[in-house]
Amino acid sequence: MYLLRLALASLANRRFTAFLTAFAIALSVCLLLAVERVRTEARASFASTISGTDLIVGARSGSVNLLLYSVFRIGNATNNIRWDSFEHFANSKQVKWAIPISLGDSHRGYRVMGTNESYFEHYQYGRQQHLELADGRPFATDPFEVVLGAEVADALHYKLGDKLVLAHGVATVSLVKHDDKPFTVVGILKRTGTPVDRTLHISLGGMEAIHIDWHNGVPAQGAGRISADQARNMDLTPTAITAFMLGLNSKIATFAVQRDINGFRGEPMLAILPGVALQELWSLMGTAEKALFVISLFVVLTGLIGMLTAILTSLNERRREMAILRSVGARPWHIASLLVLEAFALALGGSVCGLALLYIGIASAQGYVQANYGLYLPLSLPSTYEWTLLAGILGAAVLMGTVPAWRAYRQSLADGLSIRL
Known part of the structure; x- marks a missing residue:
């Protein structure tokens, strides 16, 4: 115990250098734990980009491709699904709710999605969180109403009542626009940190209305054009959709319904x-995740090397101190233990400060990160893995402390008391 008191007193005597060394370790520990928290929560958040949905159904292709275009609005479907096929499964006794999705149009680089009122009622993200409106209401009976994601509204400076024109296709710049059928902004969703924020939501009737006078991918000309008022009075039931999401009455039925759909003969x-x-x-993105973790480990290693450098640099200045300790009865292993304890104290102080910085950072940025990136960072105690990382840092610090300890161990009493020119 007296060696620990002596080590702390020695560090207090060199408080400025000790503070900078501990602070460097604290920053590296904070970075390592922050990266680990973000990695863990990003994985959980990514996995909950869509939650509460049992099955996603689309034209037969690859599972990743279906996920990308139906949830992340990336890429395109290989084919559409007939409306009667959707109704067949939506009306199944095992299905609790169904959300149809129709894609293919855009607005200034943002995807447009046609759906129905079930989307606002049943779609969930994160930890079973429902969509909420920041302003306005969902689209209703008028087919030419649009509900904007938060990012679309912020980036394009739209507000309730504004008119906008959708473009055919998903290119950033489109030469073909549905300018004869403008939409009115009736709602703006709260930010979710998911692809919902980058989507314009219209009704399936609205999606059908803007294409009702199109033939073979080309708009009608002259007398063949159908106005917005005429479209409102027409049957706008879609003939095909891009995909649909299903919520089932029982989780046990998931695989049975999946088999029925995959084997559907229609x-x-x-x-x-x-x-x-x-x-x-x-x-598929695991390489980048691991690379980020490795970089943070090297930052911690840099902090520990800085601690080792500081202790080694101070040895020449402390030769007389070590010799005096030897002269009053301290054994060589006492001197070595003193330096190891100093390294341990610096690492421990840095780790505690690093944890404090981590929690301060999480507390101050928690709301902003969740609102803008959909990433929930909990103010929870360190996990078992994080405790293991901290223990590893302390072990590495002790191991590095043995280097100056060995040098001090070999210094002789005469070397410390002699005047070196």
Whole structure:
């Protein structure tokens, strides 16, 4: 115990250098734990980009491709699904709710999605969180109403009542626009940190209305054009959709319904479990995740090397101190233990300060990160893995402390008391 008191007194005597060394370790520890928290929560957040949905169904293709265009609005479907096929499964006794999705148009680089009122009622993200409106209301009976994601509204400076024109296709710059049928902004969703923020939501009737006078991918000309008022009075039931999401009455029925869909004879379709497909997609990005963790480990190593450098540099200045300790009865292993304890104290102080910085950072940025990136960072105690990382840092500090300890151990009493020119 007296060696520990002596080590702390020695550090207090060199408080400025000790503070800078501990602070460097604290920053590296904070970075390491922050990266680990973000990695863990990003994986959980990514896996919950869509939650509460049992199956996603689309034209037969790959599971990752279906997930990308139906949830992340990336890429395009290989084919559409007939409306009667959707109704067949939506009306099944095992299905609790169904959300149809129709894609293919855009607005200034943002995807447009056609759906119905079930989307606002049943779609969930994160930890079973429902969509909420920041302003306005969902689209209603008028087919030419649009509900904007938060990012679309902020980036394009739209507000309730504004008019906008959708473009055909998903290119950033489109030469073909549905300018004869403008939409009115009736609602703006709260930010979710998911692809919902980057989507314009219209009704399936609205999606059908803007294409009602199109033939073979080309708009009608002259007398063949159908105005917005004429379209409102027409049957706007879609003939095909891009995909649909299903919520089932029982989780036990998931695999049975999936088999029924995949074996459906009406047309080739694919049903995927969102969680499984998300994990498959995440595994493709595992290299970047590991690289980020390795970089943070090297930052911690840099902080520990800085501590080692500071202790080694101070040895020449402390030769007389070590010799005096030897002269009053301290044994060589006492001197070595003193330096190891100093290294341990610096690492421990840095680790505690690093934890404090981490929690201060999480507390101050928690709301902003969740609102803008959909990433929930909990103010929870360190996990078992994080405690293991901290123990590893302390062990590495003790191991590095043995280097100056060995040098001090070999210094002689005469060397410390003699005047070196």
